[in-house]
Amino acid sequence: MNRSSSIRKKLVVVVMTTTFAALLVSVGLIIGYDLRNYHRSLVNDMATQAELVGHMTSAALAFDDTRLAGENLALLRTRPMVGAAAIFDENGRLFASYSAHKESSAFPARPEAAGTRSEGTALTLFRPIVENGETVGTVWLRAENLLLARTVDYLAIALGVMLLAMGTAYLLMRRLGRVITAPIVAVTEIARDVVATRDYSRRAPRVGNDEAAELADSFNAMLTEIEQRTRELEDSNGEIVREAAERSRAQQEVMRLNEQLEHRVDERTLQLALANAELANAIDVARNANQAKSAFLSSMSHELRTPLNAILGFAQILTSESLPTSEPQKKEFANHILKSGRHLLTLINEILDLAKVESGTITLSMEPVDLGDILGECRTMMEPLAAARGIRMLFPRQVGAVLMADRTRLKQVLLNLLSNAIKYNRDAGAVVLDCAQAGLARMRISVQDTGMGLRPDQVEGLFQPFNRLGQEAGAQEGTGIGLVVTRRLVELMNGTIEVTSSPGVGSVFTIELETTAPLASPVEGEVPLDAALAPPGAGAPHLLLYVEDNPANLKLVEEIVRFRPDLRLMAAGDGSLGLTLARAHHPDIILMDLNLPGMSGLEVLAQLQREPALQAIPVIALTANAMPRDIERGMAAGFFRYLTKPIDIDKFTEAIDVTLGHLRARKAGQGSTP
Amino acid sequence: MALSVRAVRCTQPLMFALWLLAGSACAQSARLELQVKAAYLYKFAGFVDWPGTVFVRPDSPLVIGVAGNDELAAQLEQVVAGRGVGGHPLAVRRVHRGDPLAGLHVLYAAGLDAAALLAGARGLPLLTVNDTEAAPAMIRFQMVDGRLRFEVSLGQVGPSGLKVSARLLAAAWRVTGTA
Numbered sequence: 001m002n003r004s005s006s007i008r009k010k011l012v013v014v015v016m017t018t019t020f021a022a023l024l025v026s027v028g029l030i031i032g033y034d035l036r037n038y039h040r041s042l043v044n045d046m047a048t049q050a051e052l053v054g055h056m057t058s059a060a061l062a063f064d065d066t067r068l069a070g071e072n073l074a075l076l077r078t079r080p081m082v083g084a085a086a087i088f089d090e091n092g093r094l095f096a097s098y099s100a101h102k103e104s105s106a107f108p109a110r111p112e113a114a115g116t117r118s119e120g121t122a123l124t125l126f127r128p129i130v131e132n133g134e135t136v137g138t139v140w141l142r143a144e145n146l147l148l149a150r151t152v153d154y155l156a157i158a159l160g161v162m163l164l165a166m167g168t169a170y171l172l173m174r175r176l177g178r179v180i181t182a183p184i185v186a187v188t189e190i191a192r193d194v195v196a197t198r199d200y201s202r203r204a205p206r207v208g209n210d211e212a213a214e215l216a217d218s219f220n221a222m223l224t225e226i227e228q229r230t231r232e233l234e235d236s237n238g239e240i241v242r243e244a245a246e247r248s249r250a251q252q253e254v255m256r257l258n259e260q261l262e263h264r265v266d267e268r269t270l271q272l273a274l275a276n277a278e279l280a281n282a283i284d285v286a287r288n289a290n291q292a293k294s295a296f297l298s299s300m301s302h303e304l305r306t307p308l309n310a311i312l313g314f315a316q317i318l319t320s321e322s323l324p325t326s327e328p329q330k331k332e333f334a335n336h337i338l339k340s341g342r343h344l345l346t347l348i349n350e351i352l353d354l355a356k357v358e359s360g361t362i363t364l365s366m367e368p369v370d371l372g373d374i375l376g377e378c379r380t381m382m383e384p385l386a387a388a389r390g391i392r393m394l395f396p397r398q399v400g401a402v403l404m405a406d407r408t409r410l411k412q413v414l415l416n417l418l419s420n421a422i423k424y425n426r427d428a429g430a431v432v433l434d435c436a437q438a439g440l441a442r443m444r445i446s447v448q449d450t451g452m453g454l455r456p457d458q459v460e461g462l463f464q465p466f467n468r469l470g471q472e473a474g475a476q477e478g479t480g481i482g483l484v485v486t487r488r489l490v491e492l493m494n495g496t497i498e499v500t501s502s503p504g505v506g507s508v509f510t511i512e513l514e515t516t517a518p519l520a521s522p523v524e525g526e527v528p529l530d531a532a533l534a535p536p537g538a539g540a541p542h543l544l545l546y547v548e549d550n551p552a553n554l555k556l557v558e559e560i561v562r563f564r565p566d567l568r569l570m571a572a573g574d575g576s577l578g579l580t581l582a583r584a585h586h587p588d589i590i591l592m593d594l595n596l597p598g599m600s601g602l603e604v605l606a607q608l609q610r611e612p613a614l615q616a617i618p619v620i621a622l623t624a625n626a627m628p629r630d631i632e633r634g635m636a637a638g639f640f641r642y643l644t645k646p647i648d649i650d651k652f653t654e655a656i657d658v659t660l661g662h663l664r665a666r667k668a669g670q671g672s673t674p
Numbered sequence: 675m676a677l678s679v680r681a682v683r684c685t686q687p688l689m690f691a692l693w694l695l696a697g698s699a700c701a702q703s704a705r706l707e708l709q710v711k712a713a714y715l716y717k718f719a720g721f722v723d724w725p726g727t728v729f730v731r732p733d734s735p736l737v738i739g740v741a742g743n744d745e746l747a748a749q750l751e752q753v754v755a756g757r758g759v760g761g762h763p764l765a766v767r768r769v770h771r772g773d774p775l776a777g778l779h780v781l782y783a784a785g786l787d788a789a790a791l792l793a794g795a796r797g798l799p800l801l802t803v804n805d806t807e808a809a810p811a812m813i814r815f816q817m818v819d820g821r822l823r824f825e826v827s828l829g830q831v832g833p834s835g836l837k838v839s840a841r842l843l844a845a846a847w848r849v850t851g852t853a
Binding site: 055056058059060062063064065068131132133 | 714717720721758759760821824839841842844845
């Protein structure tokens with residue numbers, strides 16, 4: 001309130017000062033002008049009176065008539081302002097006089113120079129009387145100069161006017177000043193309230209459309225801005241507080257984590273020490289393994305050389321001119337060569353198996369396998385070998401279990417164990433195979449022999465490569481790799497293998513595998529097998545087309561086919577010729593090499609299958625691509641059989657017989673169906 | 675008092691004043707009377723307007739005729755020397771009986787021929803002045819209380835065509851007759 005009243009007070013002071021100054025100037029000017037006019041008119045009036053009186057009195061002066069002069073002067077009583085008058089003659093003597101008041105007035109003794117003079121409150125005037133160009137006398141007039149009184153009156157009036165005007169102005173100002181101060185006061189009060197309460201949502205009212213309204217607008221805009229800024233500031237403050245809290249929390253977390261970290265570092269240090277120790281052990285193991293591998297390599301080299309020596313040696317004898325051999329000798333040497341070659345092939349196959357097992361590249365197709373079937377096949381295959389040494393083989397009568405295993409590999413494992421049991425048995429001994437349930441979903445298969453048995457230290461080295469347990473010099477041939485591969489295969493099929501042995505009594509190899517639900521489906525291939533077992537029939541020889549670019553392989557197959565009177569061979573050097581011959585002669589069976597110049601064997605097969613006349617012809621692959629992946633791919637492509645090189649004559653013959661049986665069965669089906 | 679022309683002119687107001695102060699008691703010398711009369715004659719001309727036709731030219735002389743009083747004429751000649759009224763220089767002429775009155779503007783007639791002259795002047799634009807009532811004139815000198823005053827007869831002025839200033843009438847001792 002003090003400030004606003006001070007503004008109003010200032011406004012009042014300004015207005016009053018302005019009014020006062022304007023009044024002062026205007027009233028002063030008016031008074032000055034009026035007084036000057038008054039003075040001038042007074043002087044003029046007196047001059048006129050003097051002139052008149054002089055003119056009137058000139059005759060009196062001329063004819064020395066003082067009475068007339070006095071009468072003329074007496075006429076001045078109509079002019080009350082003239083207090084006294086006198087006329088002097090041409091010699092300067094007082095000729096006549098007049099006084100408005102009875103009291104005697106002082107008259108000048110002598111006329112003075114013409115003109116007007118102020119003497120105190122009186123104004124005196126001398127004027128010469130001129131008649132006919134001669135100065136005949138002088139008029140003297142004295143008038144009361146009312147200038148001072150008039151001035152005083154005017155000042156009084158001016159004072160009154162000023163008081164009135166100032167009072168009016170003050171009253172107006174008090175009333176009208178509110179128009180100017182009220183908006184400012186409103187803004188000021190709002191500002192004070194805002195400062196006191198920090199409530200930035202208040203707004204000053206807008207009154208009128210002048211600068212004060214603009215001030216209110218600007219003030220409001222400023223308040224809006226401040227409100228916004230304040231809100232942002234509060235927000236950011238809250239954000240900062242929150243961040244600080246989060247930061248302290250994070251710091252505590254960091255400290256906690258630090259403690260944990262120290263703890264963990266301690267643990268890790270311990271673990272590291274342990275790991276170091278393990279590492280040292282592992283290094284020892286690796287060193288041992290390395291040594292074992294070196295030993296393995298030298299052993300393998302030795303093992304590979306041994307059959308080769310026999311092959312090369314006997315072959316030299318057979319080809320030598322200087323060493324004539326009889327026909328029985330030749331046959332015997334050729335048998336030696338054959339045996340050593342087979343041994344070498346077995347050795348290479350086993351080494352490759354071992355390498356695959358070791359490198360982990362072997363792939364197993366786990367499936368339900370009927371154990372009885374497998375055992376039957378193994379027994380069939382092992383019977384001749386056992387019979388040759390008079391060893392009895394005892395198998396369980398009825399086995400209904402179904403194992404979860406790779407059929408081929410399981411067979412390989414069982415054959416290995418059985419062949420070992422036969423190989424390292426004494427003559428007329430026995431091999432006993434037994435099956436027993438071992439816990440839930442486990443089947444234990446044991447193979448017991450009646451051999452020399454093994455000492456515990458021998459058992460230790462049983463699964464080392466090329467460890468033949470002192471049989472190196474023995475009559476029984478072997479690679480020394482079989483058990484190593486066997487153990488790995490069993491382990492890959494989620495199984496275990498154990499050996500128990502007592503010297504002089506015999507050894508028992510036991511494997512344990514997972515079982516699964518019995519398989520209801522009948523064993524496949526029974527019908528073709530029966531058909532295959534049927535003796536080669538008479539009739540027209542079957543036409544066999546062999547697509548092969550290698551002459552040596554072609555020669556071998558020609559030699560084999562020569563022993564089969566029911567077959568006739570036709571050869572093609574590449575795929576396109578093979579297709580041409582096939583279209584021309586419609587062979588019964590096609591033998592297909594896969595790595596052919598130009599079209600590959602698979603492409604030729606695809607082309608054959610596209611042609612309706614040729615698609616029924618069974619095609620047998622005969623290739624060096626012996627990897628399981630290749631075999632799978634070939635079977636998927638539609639080959640009837642997949643034979644790998646080097647050619648096993650028995651397998652070759654069997655494949656041909658099975659295919660012929662298949663053809664016969666198809667022909668019989670076609671013959672009976674229509 | 676030995677008076678030169680110049681001296682008379684200069685001292686006239688003084689003399690007049692002395693006479694005034696002295697009043698009738700003072701010695702009434704004929705000479706003083708002459709001087710006053712001469713001054714009055716001259717001064718009368720300043721309070722009278724003549725018809726415009728009287729003056730041939732604006733600077734034609736205003737002629738004052740004096741008859742029957744050579745002393746006065748002489749005195750008057752001294753007074754008017756070098757003076758003028760209304761732009762007209764003043765001149766004095768001695769007039770005798772039988773003289774033509776044409777060319778005169780003021781005529782003072784005294785003595786024996788006065789009546790005849792004044793009678794002849796009647797109707798003319800001529801300001802006539804005399805001392806007695808014997809012959810009617812426009813202005814007549816008269817001694818009042820020992821002072822020389824004059825009387826104006828408007829009856830005489832009327833037919834002449836002259837205009838006499840009111841101020842002269844106011845200064846006159848008496849104004850008689852009406853037109």
